[in-house]
Amino acid sequence: MSFLSQFTRLSSNIGRSYRNALSNSSNVLIPVQIQTINYTKKSAEEKLGIEKPKRPLNPFFRFMTQMTPSLLTKVPGISTKEAIVWSSKHWQQLDSETKLQMKKEYEKDWEEYKKMKAVYEASLTEQQKADIKRTNEEMVSAKQRRKLKIEYKEMGKPKKPMSSYILYTQSRKDVLPSRQLKEYQDKVKSDWLNLPHSERGKFEKQAQDLMKKYHKDMDAWEMKMISMGHLHLVRKKSPRKAKVKIDKEKYQMASLTYVFRLSNHLLGGYRNVFHGRTNWLPPILQTCGYTRKSPEEKLGIDKPKRPLTPFFKFMTQMRPALLAKNPGITSKEAIAWSSKHWQQLDSETKSQMHKEYEKDLEDYKKIKAMYEASLTEQQKADIKQVKEDMVVAREKRKLKAELKEMGKPKKPMSSYFLYAQSKKDLMQSGNMKEFQQKVKTDWLKLPESEKTKYEKEAQDLMNKYKKDIQAWELKMISIGRTDLVRQKPPRTKTVKTQ
Structure with a gap:
């Protein structure tokens, strides 16, 4: 989270008694009523209606929270960057006595917060904990989707064209000025349903042509992303399911x-x-x-x-x-x-x-009803989690079989395994465990000159593998199997902390 985001999020806390202390130490503080800054983002607990104790502001963030309203009143057009610089400058000029007082009050608030947090955590039920965990995961997923959407826009991803109905709606914009939005939508919808097939066919053909162009542009854009190494931006198709013929x-x-x-x-x-x-x-x-x-x-x-x-x-x-x-x-x-x-x-x-x-x-029905009533919320959550894990494991097995069927290049062995493979003749005289111990000992004692040969061979095989995998992935893209292409995790920007 950026410095400003932290400040904005924490500014809804009460300023408490530091206002007077700061007023005596700084001539720029104007005694005005502090207005809280609304922050639309809610925590998982707030979304679920659970009252969670708030972490107290540290002295510096509380100083910023108190200074910001007076600064905005004095300089309404000040930029965010200038406001942060101003707060940081005046914080450094603040006398040590005031800072010490703020620190002591913060430590007191911190002790009270820890006690309240312990009581709060002990009061949570297993179901509430599971709901909070699920909501946090959903929020992280939504955040990743927003980041991905922004990255799509920055990288120039083609925009999906409008449907025939939306194209018709766009052509009727002249009706909007004289009507409210709802009336306009109802009018256009009614006209679309009564539109002759010959007229409707024009919009459908236009939409089809735009969609064909979109598919071509999308394929070209994805090939460009592959060449740039942005595989995580390529569409990921779900694995094809074979049609079930019931006989x-x-x-x-x-x-x-x-x-x-x-x-x-x-x-x-x-x-x-x-x-x-x-x-x-x-x-x-x-x-x-x-x-x-x-x-x-x-x-x-x-x-x-x-x-x-x-x-x-x-x-x-x-x-x-x-x-x-x-x-x-x-x-x-x-x-x-x-x-x-x-x-x-x-x-x-x-x-x-x-x-x-x-x-x-x-x-069975009676026993099942008793069984379901006897399950705790934790057991229900565990059963649900295990089911999801089993589904994921099954999908992984299917994907592994499909990758093998489609001829995906196999990752080469490391230098150590190449050496172990060259010592297979030792396996005949002992069991597997003895063989592994023997090879491991010999490898550690192997001269660097000998080791270098296996490392070079492993490096050559890895270079060949990278070329083969890239060619194979391009082939998969060309036949529409982007779901089999490696997916890189989205890049996260590093946040500089003050």
């Missing part, structure tokens, strides 16, 4: 995945029903393991599991016996077999399964 085969495959995920449930009372009707079903059924964990399982929270529907429970029970009888059977064949035998199952057994499922579902 019977894929639906059955999805069903099998669902069975694997839910197969750790208790099989319930249906086992005896099936065992009496199928002579090949073994008495002890093995459930299929599913490695993926839910957010609750990762956090060690026991969440009640939804009961299997009759059909999925049938598949869960049949699968172990089927795999025992036909070990080499494929998933597709197993699904087809289960679906066929489910259709052949008599209605009496199905009816009994449905009744037991409905009973299990009612029990």
